Amino acid sequence: MRRMFKIFTKKLFGVRYEGLKKALVIDLIVFWGLHTAGYRVAVSPSIVYLMASTFSAGVVWRALASEDNAADLRNLFMLPFAERTFVFSYVSAMGAYTLLTKTAGLLAVVFAVSAWSGGADGFRLVCAVICAVNAVLVTACAFTARKRRGICMLWGGTVIAAVFWLWDRAVFVPIILASILLAVLILSRTNAYAFYRRESGKVRHTGNGGRVSIGRYLLRYLASHKNYMMNTVVLWGVACVLPVFFRQIYAQDPAQAGGLSVLPVGFAILSVNTPVGILLSCDPALERAVRFLPGQGKAFCVPYTLFIFLCNMSADLIFLGSFGLQLGGVTALSVLLAAAFSLFGAVGSVLMEWFFPIRGWKIENDLWHHPRKYVVPAAMLLLAGVCTV
Amino acid sequence: MIRGREQMGSSLLHIQDLSAWYDGERKVLSDLSMELREHEVVGLIGLNGAGKTTFIKVLSGLLDSFSTERAVFHGRSVGFRDSAFKMDRYTVFAEDASFQYFTFREYLAYAAAAYRRKDLDRGVVDALVRGFHFEDHTDVLLKDLSTGNRKKVFLITAFAVRPGLLLLDEPVNGLDFQSTEFLYQQIAGYRAYGTVLFSSHILESITMTCDRVHVLEEGSIRQTFEGDQINAAKIREVLRYEKDV
Numbered sequence: 152m153r154r155m156f157k158i159f160t161k162k163l164f165g166v167r168y169e170g171l172k173k174a175l176v177i178d179l180i181v182f183w184g185l186h187t188a189g190y191r192v193a194v195s196p197s198i199v200y201l202m203a204s205t206f207s208a209g210v211v212w213r214a215l216a217s218e219d220n221a222a223d224l225r226n227l228f229m230l231p232f233a234e235r236t237f238v239f240s241y242v243s244a245m246g247a248y249t250l251l252t253k254t255a256g257l258l259a260v261v262f263a264v265s266a267w268s269g270g271a272d273g274f275r276l277v278c279a280v281i282c283a284v285n286a287v288l289v290t291a292c293a294f295t296a297r298k299r300r301g302i303c304m305l306w307g308g309t310v311i312a313a314v315f316w317l318w319d320r321a322v323f324v325p326i327i328l329a330s331i332l333l334a335v336l337i338l339s340r341t342n343a344y345a346f347y348r349r350e351s352g353k354v355r356h357t358g359n360g361g362r363v364s365i366g367r368y369l370l371r372y373l374a375s376h377k378n379y380m381m382n383t384v385v386l387w388g389v390a391c392v393l394p395v396f397f398r399q400i401y402a403q404d405p406a407q408a409g410g411l412s413v414l415p416v417g418f419a420i421l422s423v424n425t426p427v428g429i430l431l432s433c434d435p436a437l438e439r440a441v442r443f444l445p446g447q448g449k450a451f452c453v454p455y456t457l458f459i460f461l462c463n464m465s466a467d468l469i470f471l472g473s474f475g476l477q478l479g480g481v482t483a484l485s486v487l488l489a490a491a492f493s494l495f496g497a498v499g500s501v502l503m504e505w506f507f508p509i510r511g512w513k514i515e516n517d518l519w520h521h522p523r524k525y526v527v528p529a530a531m532l533l534l535a536g537v538c539t540v
Numbered sequence: 541m542i543r544g545r546e547q548m549g550s551s552l553l554h555i556q557d558l559s560a561w562y563d564g565e566r567k568v569l570s571d572l573s574m575e576l577r578e579h580e581v582v583g584l585i586g587l588n589g590a591g592k593t594t595f596i597k598v599l600s601g602l603l604d605s606f607s608t609e610r611a612v613f614h615g616r617s618v619g620f621r622d623s624a625f626k627m628d629r630y631t632v633f634a635e636d637a638s639f640q641y642f643t644f645r646e647y648l649a650y651a652a653a654a655y656r657r658k659d660l661d662r663g664v665v666d667a668l669v670r671g672f673h674f675e676d677h678t679d680v681l682l683k684d685l686s687t688g689n690r691k692k693v694f695l696i697t698a699f700a701v702r703p704g705l706l707l708l709d710e711p712v713n714g715l716d717f718q719s720t721e722f723l724y725q726q727i728a729g730y731r732a733y734g735t736v737l738f739s740s741h742i743l744e745s746i747t748m749t750c751d752r753v754h755v756l757e758e759g760s761i762r763q764t765f766e767g768d769q770i771n772a773a774k775i776r777e778v779l780r781y782e783k784d785v
Contacts, residue, residue, distance in 0.1 A: 357679055363642070363649040371641035440638035444654045445602045445626035522777070 156460060159244030161476035161511055162223060171511060172299075174252040177261040177522075194265045194277050197318040200257075203279040204314060206257055207286040208307075211249045213378060215294045215346065217515040224347045237343040238323035246287040253285045253520055256302075278324065285310065285327050288334035295345035296337075306330070367452035372430070379426035383462060386424055393417050394477045413475070413493060414485055415535030419528050421466040422496035428517045428527070432483045432509040448505075456501045461495035485514055488538070492531060499527035552578045552705060552735050553613050560591075560598050560759075562604035568594045569606070570759040577707070579731045583746040584739040585775060586756035591633065592739035595756075596709045599737075600631040614704075622666045627655060630703040634710040640683035644693045646673070647682065651697045661666055668696045671722040688714040699726050706730060712745050724748050745771045746755035755779065 152236045164171040193350035208330065258279055263274060289310065310330055317323045341394075372377050431438040441447045467489035476479035509521050553576040560569040569591045576582055584592045597603045601621040617627045617655055630651075639647050652657050652660050669675055672692045682690055691714045698706055708727070712720055727749040730736050746753050753765040755778050763778050765771070 155731040357643055357681065363646045363653065365650075368639070368641045368646075375641065375683075425667070433641075434638075435637060439602060441628070441637070443602060443631055443652065445623055446654050450650075450654055 152240050154231070155236055155240035156244055157240055158201050158227070160247060163244060163248040165513065171251055174256065178255050181256065182259040182263045185260060186535040190264055190316035191266035192264050194261060196278070197315055199261050199279050200282045200318055201273065201316045202255060202257060202261065202285040202288040203313065207283040208290045210253045210520075211245055211287045211380065212294065213292045213400070213519065214245050214248065214514055214516045215291065216348065216378070219514055222346050222450055225472065228344065228347065232343070234343050235339060235523050238338055238346075239343050241343070241346060242288070242291045242338060245291070246284065247289055248514075250280070250283055253516070256520075257512060258283075278318075278327075280328050281324065281331070282314065285331050285334070288331055288338065292334050292337045292341070295341050299347075306498075333477075342408070348355050365451060366458060369427075369430070369455065369458045369460055376426065382426050383424060383466075386421055386466045387469050390417075390421055390466045391473045392419065393470055397474070398477055414471075414488060415538045416532065417470050417474070417490055418463075418467050418492035418496075419535050421470055422463050422500075422531055423524065424462050424466070425461070427462050428500040428504070428524065429509065429521075430455065431504045432512070433518050435510075441501070452501050452505060453506075456497045459497035459500050460493050463496045464490060466491055482538045490536070496527055496531055503527060506537050548591045549762040550578055551612070551615070552576045553611070553618075555608060556576060558595075558598065558611075559608070560594050560603055563603065564595075565779075568575050568759050569598070572756075572760055574736050574754065574761065577738060578655040578735055580751045581727055581731060581736045581738075581749050583750035583753040584737065584756055585741070585743070585746055585753060585779065586739075587779065588760075590756040591759040592756055593709055594747060594759075596631060596633075596707050596739060599629070599705075599707055601626065606761060607777055628703050630655070630698045630701055631707040631722040632691075632698050632709065632711055634713055635687075636690065637683075640680055643681055644678045644696070647693060648697050648700060651701055655701050655703065657701050661746075665696070665700050668699055668726075671726070672696055672719050686717070688716060691715060691720065695723065695726075699730070699738075702733045704755050706734060706738075708736065711738055713741060721743075743775060746770070746775065747772050 160168070198270070208266065265272075289303070289306060293300065296303055311326070313323060313326045317326065345484060369518065373383070395432075396416075397417070426433075433440065441451050444450075469488075471481050471485055471489055474485075503523060503526060509518055509523060512518055512521070547662075558569055558572045558574075558681045559567050564721075573593070584590055584595065594603065598606050599620055605635065611620070612768045613625055613628075615712070639650070642650065648665065652658060663687050666721065669678060673691065674692050674696065677685060677689050677692075682693060685693070691711075694746065695711060696707075698708070711723060711727075715723060722747065726746075731751075736749075738745075747770055751767065751768055753770055753775065754761045755763045755765075755775065765775060
């Protein structure tokens with residue numbers, strides 16, 4: 152099992168585990184930086200457990216479903232292997248990757264800024280880690296049990312209900328541990344091939360007479376990647392609820408009410424649509440083609456910018472609608488500001504892809520959480536600050 | 541076999557002392573010099589790791605870790621990323637999974653627009669589609685095509701766009717018997733429009749189409765065969781003793 156575990160971890164972390172070391176050092180720096188800054192917010196433990204669970208589940212699902220992962224599995228399945236060893240090595244490696252390089256970063260931020268009493272931190276950290284481990288294992292079970300998705304959803308719903316309503320009861324930890332035990336039992340009987348996602352084999356014909364449009368290409372791309380689409384839909388959801396948080400700010404500081412001061416902050420947050428902003432980084436063949444064909448600065452990058460602009464603008468318009476309903480004060484100037492920020496975000500994202508594509512990633516998940524994705528939103532936040540002044 | 545030495549013209553591309561590397565230490569190409577004339581077919585052959593693909597990558601402008609004494613295209617000094625050079629060359633890579641959400645017809649239209657060849661001859665395209673037995677796949681997304689059919693997309697595009705310099709990296713890989721035969725005809729017949737430089741492991745593809753063959757070894761040209769010297773037995777002999785001191 153150890154040898155097989157090493158095969159997977161070397162793929163995920165790098166041959167010398169350099170990805171792991173880098174991630175842990177960054178987490179440490181972030182934790183130390185935020186903690187010494189002295190900024191504290193009150194966060195309910197149930198929210199932390201929920202974040203650890205859903206975030207870990209999302210990351211591990213993406214890792215299990217990625218196309219490059221399927222190619223690796225295909226090669227490994229060529230060799231003889233022991234079923235149970237394979238399943239546990241694979242899930243452990245995916246879990247270690249998720250928890251140590253992704254969830255650890257989230258927990259570093261949350262625990263650095265949470266305003267809890269010193270003694271409670273250790274226990275809550277242990278609970279958050281248990282929740283994350285449970286999320287990884289339950290997700291692995293759900294991924295392999297495609298015909299029993301209903302049962303898996305019920306299972307996930309039960310865990311979330313426990314996190315919401317029982318987090319402060321003595322029964323909470325035993326419930327999560329029981330869930331972990333159940334997942335381990337299921338995985339011990341799981342067929343290794345269930346982790347391999349075959350290509351659909353569906354051949355799609357289109358009859359548009361060969362009229363060419365990069366916009367249509369990008370729409371097909373988005374439609375073919377359900378998780379990319381889901382990310383965009385989630386952003387629209389965030390756009391709906393963001394004004395609720397701003398209303399709280401207004402309640403604390405009525406002087407800001409009715410102004411444009413917080414709108415740019417919302418636009419900056421809503422520009423973090425990762426998958427549409429990493430098109431070239433996650434498709435090296437497309438990047439190669441775009442670089443070797445002539446005239447692609449205009450032929451490819453302009454429609455790509457327009458596409459990201461429309462994605463950003465859709466989220467910004469939903470945000471403005473929700474903002475107007477809850478707080479009012481949305482004017483034509485607000486819409487113009489949204490368009491300007493959307494365009495800025497789109498141009499920035501495409502320039503980053505063109506001049507600084509992310510290379511050397513191990514699996515697609517690395518792209519989703521690469522620090523580069525925050526560069527454009529950070530620049531937009533700065534711009535938002537300037538606008539406010 | 542058709543040889544077109546009588547059509548061969550002046551120098552198309554002259555490269556002198558080209559070196560390329562990936563990690564800064566080991567050179568993949570080492571002081572390689574080559575001249576491609578107009579309207580000729582040149583083959584590159586060599587063992588794995590000899591530098592064939594790297595050479596094509598450099599010419600395609602995809603590798604920036606290289607140095608050269610001189611690169612002259614149509615008598616003018618050139619950079620491999622210059623737009624004028626890019627407009628007059630097209631590369632078919634050994635494996636290509638780009639533009640997966642285009643159909644063949646969409647990709648062809650896109651590439652034709654990039655090369656400003658909006659007036660592509662429909663008759664030529666149709667003949668290429670028929671020759672490669674690709675009629676049933678022209679409106680299928682590239683991601684849904686088999687490896688061989690995906691290769692045909694880029695080969696048909698290359699021969700339809702007709703750039704002055706056609707770079708083909710292992711063009712035979714993945715093709716069925718009939719398409720391979722048709723490809724040989726296209727490569728040999730391309731002299732009428734421009735120059736072809738292609739790499740291959742298949743001796744037959746070289747001997748049936750080339751005016752000149754360079755045998756690459758550790759990033760340099762070990763031996764060159766021209767015209768009647770191009771003979772499978774002779775090339776096999778050279779390849780057999782590659783890397784032997």
